[in-house]
Amino acid sequence: MTASIIDGKKISQHIRETIEERVTALKQSGITPGLAVVLVGNNQASKTYVSMKEKACKKHGIHSALIRLDEDITERGLLDKVAELNEDPAIHGILVQLPLPSHINETNVIESIDPSKDVDGFHPINAGRLMTGGDGFVPCTPYGIIEMLKFENIALSGAHAVIVGRSNIVGKPMGQLLLKENATVTYCHSKTKNLAFHTKQADILIAAVGIKELITNDHIKEGAVVIDVGMNRDDEGKLCGDVDFQGCRSKAHAITPVPGGVGPMTITMLLANTVQSAEKHVVDLNLSN
Ligand SMILES: Nc1nc(=O)c2c([nH]1)NC[C@@H]1CN(c3ccc(C(=O)N[C@@H](CCC(=O)O)C(=O)O)cc3)C=[N+]21
Numbered sequence: 001m002t003a004s005i006i007d008g009k010k011i012s013q014h015i016r017e018t019i020e021e022r023v024t025a026l027k028q029s030g031i032t033p034g035l036a037v038v039l040v041g042n043n044q045a046s047k048t049y050v051s052m053k054e055k056a057c058k059k060h061g062i063h064s065a066l067i068r069l070d071e072d073i074t075e076r077g078l079l080d081k082v083a084e085l086n087e088d089p090a091i092h093g094i095l096v097q098l099p100l101p102s103h104i105n106e107t108n109v110i111e112s113i114d115p116s117k118d119v120d121g122f123h124p125i126n127a128g129r130l131m132t133g134g135d136g137f138v139p140c141t142p143y144g145i146i147e148m149l150k151f152e153n154i155a156l157s158g159a160h161a162v163i164v165g166r167s168n169i170v171g172k173p174m175g176q177l178l179l180k181e182n183a184t185v186t187y188c189h190s191k192t193k194n195l196a197f198h199t200k201q202a203d204i205l206i207a208a209v210g211i212k213e214l215i216t217n218d219h220i221k222e223g224a225v226v227i228d229v230g231m232n233r234d235d236e237g238k239l240c241g242d243v244d245f246q247g248c249r250s251k252a253h254a255i256t257p258v259p260g261g262v263g264p265m266t267i268t269m270l271l272a273n274t275v276q277s278a279e280k281h282v283v284d285l286n287l288s289n
Pocket residue numbers: 048049052095096097098099120140231239258259260261262263264265266267
């Protein structure tokens with residue numbers, strides 16, 4: 001078998017068409033959705049990601065404000081900036097690019113963002129809503145993965161999904177979303193004994209550990225769907241995932257590449273969350289009038 005490639009760019013384009021329609025409708029009611037991206041310091045990877053987000057916003061008519069702050073800004077200074085954005089009526093989404101410099105407590109910053117503008121879905125209120133089945137923002141990467149799986153008509157109900165990784169940003173919310181789709185969910189992580197035993201059970205395998213090509217042909221079952229969340233750099237600086245793509249391709253049913261898989265979907269769902277936030281704003285305005 002040769003796995004089909006799940007094309008994140010193509011699926012993104014489809015979803016972005018509906019996002020664009022929603023932006024147009026919002027503008028007709030006098031609202032331009034606005035995203036603020038806060039970048040602290042000079043990390044090269046962060047600068048690249050932030051400019052990709054800005055470009056995507058501009059392309060689809062979403063107002064984007066980039067706030068660049070000095071590497072040695074105090075935590076208080078950053079919290080004050082977030083407080084200002086919380087109050088800014090032109091801003092419907094706030095994203096503070098992670099990681100932050102080590103003198104700043106990330107939890108404090110995440111918890112200072114108004115949950116109704118937390119388009120990353122990292123605030124504990126949104127994490128809690130996801131866990132309890134309420135309405136809130138879903139973190140962009142796992143949200144994008146669910147959309148990819150649905151777009152490809154991959155059966156989720158009753159499927160065994162194995163997630164390698166347990167971060168608050170990807171692994172944990174991924175499990176909640178798959179559970180909501182009636183999948184059977186197993187979490188694996190760095191302390192898991194006999195990783196391959198578990199991953200070989202997966203109908204759907206999600207690799208989100210940040211270890212270059214950890215998942216090989218020997219880790220997967222014939223016909224599995226393999227989703228690669230990894231964003232690692234090899235010795236030559238080339239982007240590579242958590243999955244040995246070539247090795248797994250001969251055995252899997254479908255597989256996501258890196259680049260061109262999960263990454264573009266992450267940015268697309270950030271746009272979707274920003275538009276969702278602006279739409280909610282319109283509904284709330286109408287209710288209060
Ligand atoms: N508050 C916050 N929210 C984030 O969503 C967030 C963050 N901080 N910090 C960093 C990570 C990383 N991230 C990526 C998004 C898209 C691609 C992406 O589109 N990648 C392209 C290739 C990019 C390249 O060539 O380097 C692809 O996979 O095809 C990658 C990485 C969002 N992050």
